[in-house]
């Protein structure tokens with residue numbers, strides 16, 4: 256990179272060169288890849304492994320990183336030593352739950368308690384499948400109760416314990432005899448070879464490991480990185496953690512290491528950074544973006560867009576349909592091929608009772624597929640497509656999606672917020688399926704769900720020049736304060752972060768609180784009311800511990816330090 260590194264970038268490179276483990280909070284468009292390349296350059300001939308979030312990013316990185324760095328996804332790292340050997344099973348058909356139950360040896364329904372309905376074998380098989388999936392995402396060596404999913408209707412502690420007592424041994428046996436052996440008969444997924452590999456506690460033979468999009472890694476991958484005898488550098492943006500439903504955890508918060516951040520965005524100018532900061536403020540993030548002064552950017556309601564970003568897949572297909580009807584050439588991020596193939600298979604199942612579609616050839620009726628995706632976690636990736644087919648009709652979907660064009664020939668690109676992650680376009684329009692929470696009698700003070708705020712943040716930060724924010728302009732009802740400054744709360748919440756402001760504020764507060772604790776008569780202590788009776792989660796101190804965020808916040812409010 257020919258640019259002069261910013262002070263933030265230089266600090267990261269220096270800390271990496273000093274051999275520290277690092278946790279880097281990198282806001283949207285802040286030159287994360289450039290910074291990691293600077294790190295790799297500075298570490299010279301040391302061997303590095305860069306773990307990317309998807310294959311496209313890994314391939315791109317491999318072309319631009321120094322040759323001392325191997326760039327792969329976690330699955331890519333596991334594929335060579337383990338996954339390759341399971342290739343025929345990975346490509347195998349889906350197995351209906353009844354058949355899976357037979358393979359698992361589940362023959363009878365199970366009744367957890369007297370007078371309660373029993374659970375049918377196929378439903379039990381689905382729960383075993385879900386347990387195996389959760390095990391694959393986890394860092395544990397054995398299947399445990401915590402991997403058993405919560406089930407609606409099985410709500411009491413004794414019922415849950417009983418269900419786990421029944422399912423855990425079956426799941427472990429299924430893993431040992433029908434998943435891991437090459438001759439296993441249960442469906443084998445990509446996450447399974449990654450887990451098998453991770454269980455062998457592999458060493459990557461690297462001097463340093465860079466984990467990108469660390470906020471979206473699950474405990475299996477986080478454990479793999481933690482277990483390396485190497486310098487570890489975790490990079491990500493906790494405000495873009497939109498894959499919780501895939502077992503991701505906030506690995507960055509727990510990772511040990513020096514905490515640094517990248518907040519200077521190079522993607523957009525100040526107007527778009529201001530809009531992004533509103534969402535960061537709602538997320539109570541410690542980071543605020545600085546827009547690039549050299550880039551003009553604009554926020555309006557509606558723009559003739561290069562890209563339309565939607566909350567849901569259904570809205571994305573609806574947008575595609577409406578652009579097609581207006582005659583515009585449209586691209587859909589992620590493409591429509593899979594949905595077309597499924598829609599055709601759905602039609603075949605409905606009209607002929609059979610299909611050659613590799614994933615659906617075991618089903619004889621579309622209703623079986625509908626049932627499968629509703630009840631079986633192994634079918635959750637199919638669920639969206641099934642819903643779309645049910646909403647729009649298989650033939651209409653095929654007709655419209657066949658007309659999709661590649662992005663470089665499209666006049667507009669349609670994407671979900673999830674698929675838009677990591678992308679950028681000049682002019683972005685936000686679709687109007689991002690819903691503002693509405694107060695109801697039962698819930699008079701609704702909150703914006705965190706995941707929704709993160710999707711909104713991801714979406715508005717895809718724009719480089721013009722953001723049409725119509726679908727998200729309701730944000731202004733939720734940001735009464737100056738969102739450009741982190742609040743005391745946010746700095747306190749960010750206490751794990753080593754930003755100069757957070758450290759100074761924390762230290763100032765801690766010192767003053769300690770002084771008050773030692774110098775003030777008990778009855779005058781304002782913080783008394785807020786002192787936590789539970790041991791302090793940070794230092795283990797009890798009672799009026801100066802580490803207690805509530806007490807510290809109270810002190811800061813009283814003194815006005817750091818207030819907005």
Ligand SMILES: Nc1ncnc2c1ncn2[C@@H]1O[C@H](COP(=O)(O)OP(=O)(O)OP(=O)(O)O)[C@@H](O)[C@H]1O
Pocket residue numbers: 258259260261264281282283284285286287288289290521522
């Ligand atoms: N110090 C700098 N000064 C000026 N421009 C910079 C600097 N660092 C990075 N950039 C520019 O910022 C842009 C984005 O950088 P880069 O490709 O590294 O980010 P990224 O990793 O793709 O994005 P993100 O930060 O969103 O993950 C690039 O055009 C890059 O040249």
